[in-house]
Amino acid sequence: MQALQRPLQAVFNVLEGWLDRPFGPDWNPLYHLGALGFFYFWVVAVSGIYIYIFFDTGISEAYDSVEYMTHEQWYLAGVMRSLHRYASDGMVAMMMLHLVREFSLDRHRGSRWFTWFTGVPILWLVVICGITGYWLVWDTLAQYVATATTEWLDWLPIFGESVARNFLAPYFLDDRFFTLMVFLHIAVPLILLLVLWIHLQRVTKPEIFPARGLAIGSFAMLLGLSLFWPALSQGPADLSRVPAVVGLDWFYLIAYPVVEIWGAGPAWALAFGGSMLIAVLPWLPPLRKRSVAQVDLANCNGCTRCQEDCPFAAITMIPRSDGRPFEREAMVDPELCTSCGICAGACPTSTPFRRASAFVPGIDLTDQPLSDLRQRIHDGTANLTGDRRVLLLGCAHGIGTGKAVADNVAAVQLPCIGALPPAFIDYVLSRDLADGVFLAGCKGGECYSRFGLRWTAQRLTGQRDPHLRARVPRERLGQLQAGARSGKHLATAVRAFQAGLPQRPPEPESPRTREAETV
């Protein structure tokens, strides 16, 4: 599977790099594909409600009412119609990119399977929305969609009678089919919204609306497109003629050429088989589950910070069970936990200043505990010399810190940069284990574990607890800038940071001896 993910990831890496420059990480569309999908959905919903007011159900009324909107009331209903169409197409584009990107970044396996799995029915629902929508216009494209869809459906042995017979000739056409289509075109989007809601049940604070700049830009684009290139009908439907040539909407109707070329059966096999394959991707192969976060009640005071910071809704606060005088305690649902460690970075008890024997935070990953991180920091920094000693703390999903990027730099890895309690930075500098600490999160500025970078930034600037103490000299703390996405960027940034470290005033007594006593 990695053979597939790697090249995709490389492509995204390049595209994201390009878009980072003009957009920056907050507005870079590729970092907010899910939110943009939602945004287009909202545009579709609002414009749809407006054009529904003017839409008439009926064999000739439908086409005429759409023509009225497009030509008579072009300035509002016509624009709304165009917005409705183009935003629908935009939604498909965002959805497909979102799917491929989540897959390429391996964000679909392990505990994240649920979000992926519930994405599959979304694919079907979105396409059904589009097909029923094109049907309603009852132009020649609609006629083609109607005959092609019903002929395709008739291949399945589910309807008692041939549905395609409804569209054989004008004689067979019946208003009741339009009523059904109108109903479906309203009901299916509502079901879609419900499934989207389910899709996000395991995502904390999901981004369902893009940042303002991105929303404004996207809307301006849709509006410009609608004015410049209005959506038009393709002539009234006439069942006594074959619409031999149609202008297909390839976002929604791409299945029809496949049906025509391969035949109905194989096309169904592809549709069902493809969906099935996508649905089981999280288990191809299954993610080897790391041990999940565990609460140590003796150290948990029920402060709720871990719950606040967990990106995957894996922590709930429950009534205290051990009789200690706190109201609540944290509880981890192992099914939801992705072992990102962000909760450990959030817990106020995660302070390395505590003695080794007692260093058990309120919540921690059992197979990569913070006590182990502290040990690895000690081991790694022990070999550094001089006054430009740098400790590079990097995330396992980031650019990678496996190789030392420069001389006199010790690299230590965490499951996520958000798993680092800020007190560790204070610890390293005040115990003089290094002269500078450099943090490297995920590449580009978008976090594999969703909130690692954001929480870290807020903790360092004091906007979020636990925050970095004021006494920590900020000039000795370096960070990978958003937009950096290769080992070369990292190496350059670390070297520049190292070179810029302020010289220490000569100290009377070696601090290393002190440290040996305390640990």
Added chain:
Amino acid sequence: MKTFFRPAGRYAGQALVYLLFAAFLGYFASAPKYTHFPPDQALIKLSLAHGAKRVGGCRRFTRAELQEMAPNMRRPLDCPRQRLPVVVEFVIDGKTRYSAAVPPTGLSGDGPSRIYQRFAVSPGKHAIVARLRDSDRSEGFDYETTAEIELAAQQSVAIDFRQEMGGFLFRW
């Protein structure tokens, strides 16, 4: 967050990206055109749903058989539900374009036989012969219709079958 361009350049860059995406959306929303049927041809659709006669006639249950049935299920006649296949032949300009014995639908074979066929023909006049057998005769047909029709390019006509209306029907 640090970015690499000055604001004006940034917005120009964004505009360019939006422009490209708008062109992509606008273009593929209705292009390239798709030709799913040869524009210089006409179309004849043969579609019908018709149930042939049952496989056999009814027979009386024997006494012994009646004894075995639950009292509320007893009935005098045993009638097979299964239908015969519908045999259809469709000839355009003397050439047989379709000929098949179409089995009935339904789990116990008691539903109608269904046919849905499309034939592309060149525009102009065509001699059509449609034949259908729905009985247990071994030769010949129970219904036959001969007609001459004229079609223009991209014109479409459907041929339906209604027993109660005497057989094949042209639906324009």
